[in-house]
Amino acid sequence: MRCLTLARLALAALLCWQAVPLAAQTLAADDAPAYAPVQNEELYRQALRALDGGQPELANTLLLRFLENEPQHAGAWLDLAFSQCMLGHADEAERLFREIETRFNPPPGIQELILKQRNSGCNNKPSWRKLWAVSLGRGYDNNVNQGASSNLFSTGTGSDTTQWELSPDFLPKADRQTTASVDYMQQMDESGSLLLAQLRLRENDHVHEQDTASLLLGYERPWEWGDWRGYGTAALSLLQLQHQLYQRQEQLQLRATPPLARRLPASMQWSLLASLSHVSYPTRVHFDSNILELGSSVYWQGAQQVSASLSAMTDRGQADRLGGDRNGWYGTVQMSQQLRANLRGDLAYSRQVWRNTAIYAPDQIEIVRHQDTQQLRAALQLTVAPHHILQLEWRAIRNRENISLFQYNSRSIQLSWRWDNF
Known part of the structure; x- marks a missing residue:
């Protein structure tokens, strides 16, 4: 220009x-x-x-x-x-x-x-640049199918308790995988409204029943109401598992910066978050649900960039869903620091907890399900040329539950290359 x-x-x-x-x-x-x-x-x-x-x-x-x-x-x-x-x-x-x-x-x-x-002269008609990012990766996961940590599982109660030995299909399967992703963003008008699109692909070398593909389409628009400012987002996401549509999700999200946030130092940002999601499973019966999330996030930039968020969640499912409704919370902390001129390090920890309100499966699994999933992620990003980045990422997931059938641990490592035009 x-x-x-x-x-x-x-x-x-x-x-x-x-x-x-x-x-x-x-x-x-x-x-x-x-x-x-x-x-x-x-x-x-x-x-x-x-x-x-x-x-x-x-x-x-x-x-x-x-x-x-x-x-x-x-x-x-x-x-x-x-x-x-x-x-x-x-x-x-x-x-x-x-x-x-x-x-x-x-x-x-x-x-x-x-x-x-x-x-x-000035522009007669504004034009906005399209932003792209493309990534290709190769990695290894020691539990691509989220297989159970133990090969033993019990059903029934009291004297009717029966112990089962899980078949190999329910145990962890390790595999190498290839990943690809495309991110697209286009500004739509002078207010700063954005059109967003994300495509994610993952193909395993052998465990193809765990191959996934996902697509997200979103529209984001800034807003102001008095001294409040923020963004509103409407999004649709689709998840394909083993070449079949597994999950569909529609989401409305509102992010707001309250007037009090202006009193914070310039290096700090604080916002409130509310979202409502409808999740449906075309191939599963009685799995559909509605999820409400209310939370807050803080961002600080100094020698490091640090962000943290904490949200309360409630999940209301169909009448016959196993375990009934559930309540929980989600929290995450992320830190990023420039280690050298062309080298950046990232570290992130997240935890998600769910507590069901009813027995999971009467007469079979007489337990009210409690889920506790923790994830630790570390990554190094090396800028090898303008717009070209190599990333080495390590990720560990520990899913601890009171129903042993669903407990699992996984470790993965991946090397990826990313190109962007911004």
Whole structure:
């Protein structure tokens, strides 16, 4: 885009100009008032990254928030004018250019930059870049079928208890696997609405009954209500197992940032989450359910990037579903750190707990099912060239339940290559 090219050519001038308000530059040195340092520098950097990444609508939103507390930051005013011009809002861009000339009396270099932008004009019709990511991987899993940890299983109660020995089909099966994925994102309008698509494929070398394919389609739209801001998402996902549709899920999700979050440091973000999902199983009887989730998440960026979330969940199933309804919670903690210029490390831990409300199977499994699944993930990402990343990932899952038939452990490792255009 023309205005972004001009901004890059004048980067040195902008950096100097953004350091102090130009209203102060017009005063004599003896009369110049002390100017407080920028209070939310990270927010401004995010806006510049959005502008440089071809996301003027996001840059516009961030700059307006930044200027609420930094109204004398002349460089932010100029960037706001550029973002409006990139969106095709010529009248608003011209109004901002005149405001800058009146309020800040810009130096010759900035005046020339504004003149070039006026001569080149603004976009008549905004266009948004499509973002892609493609990944191919090869790995090994010591339990691709989530086989039971023990080969013994009991049914019945009291004197009628019977112990069974599971067949090899229900025990862990190790295999090598090939994975592939495609991610697509397209901005739809000036508000920042996004169209999302994800495709995931996994094929085992031998245990083909555990081959999977999944597709997710989603639409995300930002919203504001008073001092509240957030995103609303509608998504449809399909999961295929052994070349048959196994699961279908429709989900509505609302993410909100409350006004109180603005009082947090610029390096920290806090949001609330609510989602409602309907899950159906075309090949299973009485498995369909509705899941409600309410939670909160926190993100912090410093020497490391750390995020954490915690949600309460309730699952209401069909009347004849085994185990009845269930309640639980889900929590996760993730940390990411740049180890070297081209090497990044990730570490994540998650835990999901479910407690059923009824006996799982009367007269057979006289137990109210309790599920407790923990997962630990570690990964190294090596940037081998622009837009090309190699990732080595290790993952461990421990599923502890009070029904031994469903208990399982698994370990996997995978090496993958990813290409993206962003």
